[in-house]
Amino acid sequence: MMRARIPALLLLALGVLVGCANTNLRGTGDLGVVIERATGSVQILDTTHRTSLAKVDGLGDLSHASISYSRDARYAYVFGRDGGLTKVDLLTQRIDRRIIQGGNSIGGAISADGKLVAVANYEPGGVKVFDADTLSLVADIPAIGSDGKHSKVVGLVDAPGHRFVFSLYDAGEIWVADMRDPSQPVLRKLTGIGKEPYDGMITSDGRHYAAGLFGEDGVALLDLWDLDAGVRRALVEFGRHGEKLPVYKMPHLEGWATTGSQIVLPAVGKHEVIIADQNSWKEVARIPVAGQVVFAVARPGGREVWLNFAFPHNDTVQVVDLPSRRIVQTLTPGKGVLHLEFSPRGEQVWLSLRDENRIDIYDPDSFARIGTLPAESPSGIFFTVRAHRIGL
Amino acid sequence: MMRARIPALLLLALGVLVGCANTNLRGTGDLGVVIERATGSVQILDTTHRTSLAKVDGLGDLSHASISYSRDARYAYVFGRDGGLTKVDLLTQRIDRRIIQGGNSIGGAISADGKLVAVANYEPGGVKVFDADTLSLVADIPAIGSDGKHSKVVGLVDAPGHRFVFSLYDAGEIWVADMRDPSQPVLRKLTGIGKEPYDGMITSDGRHYAAGLFGEDGVALLDLWDLDAGVRRALVEFGRHGEKLPVYKMPHLEGWATTGSQIVLPAVGKHEVIIADQNSWKEVARIPVAGQVVFAVARPGGREVWLNFAFPHNDTVQVVDLPSRRIVQTLTPGKGVLHLEFSPRGEQVWLSLRDENRIDIYDPDSFARIGTLPAESPSGIFFTVRAHRIGL
Numbered sequence: 001m002m003r004a005r006i007p008a009l010l011l012l013a014l015g016v017l018v019g020c021a022n023t024n025l026r027g028t029g030d031l032g033v034v035i036e037r038a039t040g041s042v043q044i045l046d047t048t049h050r051t052s053l054a055k056v057d058g059l060g061d062l063s064h065a066s067i068s069y070s071r072d073a074r075y076a077y078v079f080g081r082d083g084g085l086t087k088v089d090l091l092t093q094r095i096d097r098r099i100i101q102g103g104n105s106i107g108g109a110i111s112a113d114g115k116l117v118a119v120a121n122y123e124p125g126g127v128k129v130f131d132a133d134t135l136s137l138v139a140d141i142p143a144i145g146s147d148g149k150h151s152k153v154v155g156l157v158d159a160p161g162h163r164f165v166f167s168l169y170d171a172g173e174i175w176v177a178d179m180r181d182p183s184q185p186v187l188r189k190l191t192g193i194g195k196e197p198y199d200g201m202i203t204s205d206g207r208h209y210a211a212g213l214f215g216e217d218g219v220a221l222l223d224l225w226d227l228d229a230g231v232r233r234a235l236v237e238f239g240r241h242g243e244k245l246p247v248y249k250m251p252h253l254e255g256w257a258t259t260g261s262q263i264v265l266p267a268v269g270k271h272e273v274i275i276a277d278q279n280s281w282k283e284v285a286r287i288p289v290a291g292q293v294v295f296a297v298a299r300p301g302g303r304e305v306w307l308n309f310a311f312p313h314n315d316t317v318q319v320v321d322l323p324s325r326r327i328v329q330t331l332t333p334g335k336g337v338l339h340l341e342f343s344p345r346g347e348q349v350w351l352s353l354r355d356e357n358r359i360d361i362y363d364p365d366s367f368a369r370i371g372t373l374p375a376e377s378p379s380g381i382f383f384t385v386r387a388h389r390i391g392l
Numbered sequence: 393m394m395r396a397r398i399p400a401l402l403l404l405a406l407g408v409l410v411g412c413a414n415t416n417l418r419g420t421g422d423l424g425v426v427i428e429r430a431t432g433s434v435q436i437l438d439t440t441h442r443t444s445l446a447k448v449d450g451l452g453d454l455s456h457a458s459i460s461y462s463r464d465a466r467y468a469y470v471f472g473r474d475g476g477l478t479k480v481d482l483l484t485q486r487i488d489r490r491i492i493q494g495g496n497s498i499g500g501a502i503s504a505d506g507k508l509v510a511v512a513n514y515e516p517g518g519v520k521v522f523d524a525d526t527l528s529l530v531a532d533i534p535a536i537g538s539d540g541k542h543s544k545v546v547g548l549v550d551a552p553g554h555r556f557v558f559s560l561y562d563a564g565e566i567w568v569a570d571m572r573d574p575s576q577p578v579l580r581k582l583t584g585i586g587k588e589p590y591d592g593m594i595t596s597d598g599r600h601y602a603a604g605l606f607g608e609d610g611v612a613l614l615d616l617w618d619l620d621a622g623v624r625r626a627l628v629e630f631g632r633h634g635e636k637l638p639v640y641k642m643p644h645l646e647g648w649a650t651t652g653s654q655i656v657l658p659a660v661g662k663h664e665v666i667i668a669d670q671n672s673w674k675e676v677a678r679i680p681v682a683g684q685v686v687f688a689v690a691r692p693g694g695r696e697v698w699l700n701f702a703f704p705h706n707d708t709v710q711v712v713d714l715p716s717r718r719i720v721q722t723l724t725p726g727k728g729v730l731h732l733e734f735s736p737r738g739e740q741v742w743l744s745l746r747d748e749n750r751i752d753i754y755d756p757d758s759f760a761r762i763g764t765l766p767a768e769s770p771s772g773i774f775f776t777v778r779a780h781r782i783g784l
Binding site: 006022025026027028029030031048069070072073074075090091092108109112113130158159160161162174205207225258260281299300302303315323343344345346347348365384385387388389390 | 423440482617692
């Protein structure tokens with residue numbers, strides 16, 4: 001027996017050493033996820049090496065989806081159109097947990113302490129809040145407006161002070177939920193804020209919540225530092241101005257660039273981008289552009305805002321130089337440019353080209369393409385730096 | 393032999409499984425490092441669980457030290473007073489590499505693409521640039537001013553467009569180094585920018601580089617979006633105003649809070665904090681405070697700026713509410729409050745208490761202490777979100 005025992009120990013030790021090679025050990029700060037909207041899958045991306053690390057299947061209907069990240073940047077919470085909430089482990093490259101939490105939802109948020117994940121539902125209208133680790137339900141906030149009916153919930157964001165903020169589309173309200181006791185949200189309801197808020201955003205300084213309106217012009221603006229002042233109307237230059245347009249053609253507010261001093265946003269139904277002053281929330285300029293803008297994305301640390309466009313101009317990207325208000329570059333990367341995402345310090349920008357089945361990576365200084373990756377009908381690209389940004 | 397072989401395979405598999413438990417597998421987004429200035433050690437911190445994960449020794453003279461992070465947030469580059477450059481692996485919790493690269497240095501920077509680490513040296517005066525992975529020398533930039541002599545280098549930051557920016561103390565110059573070809577930096581030298589720039593910073597939007605002056609009042613301000621405009625004088629209200637003061641008592645510019653619309657900074661030799669407009673770089677207000685301010689740190693997403701003070705008031709912390717310009721809280725956490733660091737979304741603030749040999753963690757909404765950790769003479773606390781921030 002002795003002769004067998006010593007080699008056995010050696011084998012055990014060898015096994016442990018092999019296992020301890022820790023092939024999954026890596027930082028999470030340079031990772032990202034791209035949604036593959038037609039196949040219910042995502043790819044995990046490495047932005048340092050500009051490669052794809054893995055494809056993860058089984059995420060259901062991702063025809064419209066968004067992502068928030070855990071505060072350690074290890075997990076992506078994917079909010080899918082079918083009401084799916086999927087927690088993806090970027091290190092083990094697999095689904096950690098997945099639930100169907102509602103009938104139809106498109107957006108979510110994570111609390112600053114990382115403990116709560118909230119989802120905004122169209123059906124049933126309301127917000128559900130989950131334990132970010134286990135995805136067990138912690139709170140259910142039905143969005144019953146002062147009209148007594150359920151509203152679709154839109155524009156859900158986290159806000160400083162342990163809060164979630166969101167809008168009720170049908171009732172025309174903005175609610176601020178204090179989550180200090182997560183099982184007992186304390187709700188502050190601002191009613192009559194405007195007709196049909198269809199989306200919302202929070203400025204990067206955490207101060208203002210803005211809800212874009214569909215039923216009238218302008219945005220409903222809430223100063224989160226002074227809730228008692230109530231909601232005021234701002235940016236009245238933004239809106240349909242009476243033009244008949246389906247609500248799904250209204251621009252996402254997440255696509256509005258807030259630089260600290262200026263806001264850059266799409267004009268509705270026009271080939272123009274609006275520049276507004278971020279202190280007064282009034283328009284200061286317009287720039288003619290190649291089409292109907294979908295996303296206006298400010299380059300971190302830079303003077304530029306990059307724009308993509310709706311069909312039929314969705315093969316085009318333009319770059320606006322903010323100080324001079326000129327278009328300094330027009331690119332035609334390919335068909336179906338759905339989304340743009342900058343690396344945290346702004347030295348790379350990644351574009352999803354849905355109809356080309358690829359992602360292209362550009363150098364925003366030289367405008368040269370510096371990389372490309374295959375992807376199936378890619379849509380949203382989300383980098384892990386969002387773990388650290390209020391409202392994302 | 394057969395009877396021994398099957399158990400051996402089982403043992404091997406068991407070993408692999410045990411090793412694959414991947415005990416080091418974790419995200420890096422919620423990590424941090426605290427300098428233990430008296431013992432040449434650091435501790436690796438977990439801000440989600442508010443614990444210390446490990447202590448790492450052997451970092452030499454850390455009596456004055458700072459840290460930059462790799463873009464994946466896995467490695468901390470510690471720049472020590474003895475000219476040491478130490479690359480610490482936060483996941484394996486050990487020193488990955490360490491070199492002595494100069495005689496006396498206190499600051500460094502990392503490029504946006506994560507490939508280069510630069511160190512600012514007093515001795516020999518200049519900047520050395522290293523491969524961030526191997527720490528092999530890539531470029532050496534002697535800081536020989538237009539006076540023909542070596543200057544101490546201060547205020548080294550990374551800037552958009554593949555650049556490093558730094559100041560020459562003795563010669564009174566600011567240099568912008570284009571690092572597109574890292575082995576051949578292209579230098580743009582701005583001379584006669586002011587007397588004895590003792591430190592520098594870049595605003596969080598990546599636009600302005602400001603060098604605080606010791607030999608005269610005010611700051612030297614460079615618009616990185618328009619180098620041809622040259623350096624101008626700004627914030628003339630800041631400075632010694634003729635008072636005799638050793639240069640080491642001048643406030644670190646890294647301790648100036650830039651909120652996007654306002655800058656909050658220490659007055660020199662007075663118990664006051666200055667508020668300036670970030671567009672005009674002119675003072676707009678002063679607030680009397682408890683002592684000589686060392687760091688003014690803006691809370692992410694919040695309306696507050698937290699202040700610590702020089703001896704003998706270094707047991708005190710004050711909180712300024714920016715909109716009202718009032719002190720809303722005065723805390724006395726303990727002796728030797730050397731540094732303050734907010735979590736990325738601002739829901740926690742960590743204080744190093746050198747003379748109490750501990751770190752305290754506060755809730756900035758309630759001002760309650762929510763945690764404490766033992767540490768030996770702690771000084772700087774640096775969270776991994778800095779991996780994603782220009783200038784840090």
